[in-house]
Amino acid sequence: xxxxxxxxxxxxxxxxxxxxxxxxxxxxxxxxxxxxxxxxxxxxxxxxxxxxxxxxxxxxxxxxxxxxxxxxxxxxxxxxxxxxxxxxxxxxxxxxxxxxxxxxxxxxxxxxxxxxxxxxxxxxxxxxxxxxxxxxxxxxxxxxxxxxxxxxxxxxxxxxxxxxxxxxxxxxxxxxx
Numbered sequence: 777x778x779x780x781x782x783x784x785x786x787x788x789x790x791x792x793x794x795x796x797x798x799x800x801x802x803x804x805x806x807x808x809x810x811x812x813x814x815x816x817x818x819x820x821x822x823x824x825x826x827x828x829x830x831x832x833x834x835x836x837x838x839x840x841x842x843x844x845x846x847x848x849x850x851x852x853x854x855x856x857x858x859x860x861x862x863x864x865x866x867x868x869x870x871x872x873x874x875x876x877x878x879x880x881x882x883x884x885x886x887x888x889x890x891x892x893x894x895x896x897x898x899x900x901x902x903x904x905x906x907x908x909x910x911x912x913x914x915x916x917x918x919x920x921x922x923x924x925x926x927x928x929x930x931x932x933x934x935x936x937x938x939x940x941x942x943x944x945x946x947x948x949x950x951x952x953x
Contacts, residue, residue, distance in 0.1 A: 832893035832936070835920070839892070839930060843918035847910050855913035856880050861947045864905045870951035879950055883908060886943040887920060892928050893936035904929065906944065 832838065836848060850856045858875040861883060874880060887908060904921040911917055921929045925944065928937040 832891045832938070834888060835890040835892055835928070835937075836888045838935075839920075841918075841930070843912070843916060846912050846914075846916070847918040850910075850913045851880075851884055853913075856884075857911040857913065857915075859883050859908065859910045861908045861950070862906070863944060863947045863951070865944070865948075870948055872947065872951040872953075874950060880910075882946050882950070883943070884910075886946045889939050889942055890928070891938045893938065896927060896934040896936060906940070906947070908943075908947075 836844060847856065854877055856877075858873060859880050860871070860873045862869065862871040874883075903923065905924050906922040907919060909917050909919040922937060922940060923929055923934065925940045926937055928935045
């Protein structure tokens with residue numbers, strides 16, 4: 777006579793939820809748990825788990841291009857050479873070209889806090905009100921373009937964007953220094 781083990785449905789659901797939460801934490805935390813990286817990228821604008829679950833993915837996780845992966849690695853190793861940013865607000869344009877690591881970190885931090893949501897089907901405009909271009913260690917570039925504060929453009933597609941206010945502010949502040 778063999779005893780058959782019974783598993784609680786509630787217990788299985790709790791275990792599954794814990795695994796999902798752990799995977800989300802590993803994806804959201806730069807470098808994962810136990811990382812020996814010294815850069816603190818969390819700030820008051822870092823999207824919370826509720827925002828990520830309801831509104832979309834942080835930009836650096838959403839954008840799967842190879843150059844974004846290279847940017848993340850170069851940034852972690854302080855190898856980003858420079859960043860150029862251009863912003864147009866109400867027909868006024870500002871731009872900045874910087875190579876100071878502290879200023880590069882400010883733009884990177886603001887950019888990684890942007891949350892990208894669903895694809896927008898009806899948007900056909902191709903002009904960018906905000907563009908940010910990082911020059912990587914190998915001389916290649918990684919660029920990001922926003923049609924406006926609420927639309928991110930990549931690969932010819934348009935996506936809902938949230939949390940861009942900090943990016944706009946950092947670009948304006950650095951351009952006016």
